[in-house]
Amino acid sequence: MASPHVDVDDLIATLEQIRKRGHSAHSVFRDWVELMLYALQRRDEPYLEILEDYRERADLDQPEGQRSPDLFATAFGQLQERMAETDADVLGAVYEEYGMSSDAFGQHFTPHPVCEMMAGISGIVDDSETDGRQTVLDPACGSGRMLLVGGRRHPEALFVGQDKDPLCAKMAALNCCFFNLDAYIVQGDSLTIDYQRAWQTTHSPMGGSVRELDEDETEDLRDSLTGAFENTAEEVAPDDAGQDSERQKEGESVSVSTLSGGEQASLLAFDRDQ
Structure with a gap:
């Protein structure tokens, strides 16, 4: 709805x-x-x-x-x-x-109807095409609105959000807990792969829960994401990228290898059962 x-x-x-x-x-x-x-x-x-x-x-x-x-x-x-x-x-x-958003930092949340439209037109990967669970990623998640819309459509997926604004990251962690999603929310700059703090929210039949990762767990999370990207980037040949371009022209979905570094790392690191 x-x-x-x-x-x-x-x-x-x-x-x-x-x-x-x-x-x-x-x-x-x-x-x-x-x-x-x-x-x-x-x-x-x-x-x-x-x-x-x-x-x-x-x-x-x-x-x-x-x-x-x-x-x-x-x-x-x-x-x-x-x-x-x-x-x-x-x-x-x-x-x-309440006037908390900032013009100076270009901070404006995506309107709810736009989130609904974007979720509706996004390509969905068939379960048979993946080795594990699907992952929904937002590298500049704000309050987590796009993740919540994705959660209504695919509640079984794993959600990964990141935002460099501490308050936004905390709101996203709360929202993923409120909406009972399996998620990792990171406070830090996704462009520089900077991880300052991180929270994990967990789905259960009794409702969501949330916990903040300690420093070692946050570092392990960062390493798992960047490590997954580095390992996969080595496997991507130039011909693969060309084939992806041809498929894109034909209207087919593009493989994960064409995503940016941060996106690719997040998707691959968590594309498995937890």
Whole structure:
């Protein structure tokens, strides 16, 4: 189904109550995202560290249910309800409506209808043509909107997203968890293969889970991606590229060998059962 217009006015109104108590919109949204991410990982220490910034009189001298920590929890509940109603990237919609996107960095999320169209016209590889599970890759994933649309069409696939904006990477990790996808989300520049942090989300019948990889696991993830690309690039002969060009002219799908380095590495490293 196509994603409808996402109304997030009630969510923004809740976050605005916190902002008006002496906080910036950016810090409120960032802290809300991180609180949700830490809560889902059951990481109490960093969760409580964030809440220390919301213990001023303006935050705590409120009736029960209206304190800033309560409002963060209320916004989390509103987010879950709206996602259930729309099956859309509600978190990314709040990010955009709350004025968090940046013209200076060329940061604009792909509209939901465009994501639906792109997913609809993308070539689908038949299972018989692959050695393992299919992989969906977005090397500049933002809030993970394209991955979520792909997840509705191919929930059994593995999803790999990367974004150099720390907040966007965290939103993408949350979204993949919320939508119960098997995914790896990397914070870092896909053009330079820079991996700063990474999260893994895991599908289960009881709902998705998320965990942050430690430094060694993140480095292993990077090595597996780049290693897969280097090994495969050596096997690609010039004639193969020419044949791919001819197939492309004839309207046939292009093999993975014609993708860019980062795309090729991600697809090949994860094109297997986990």
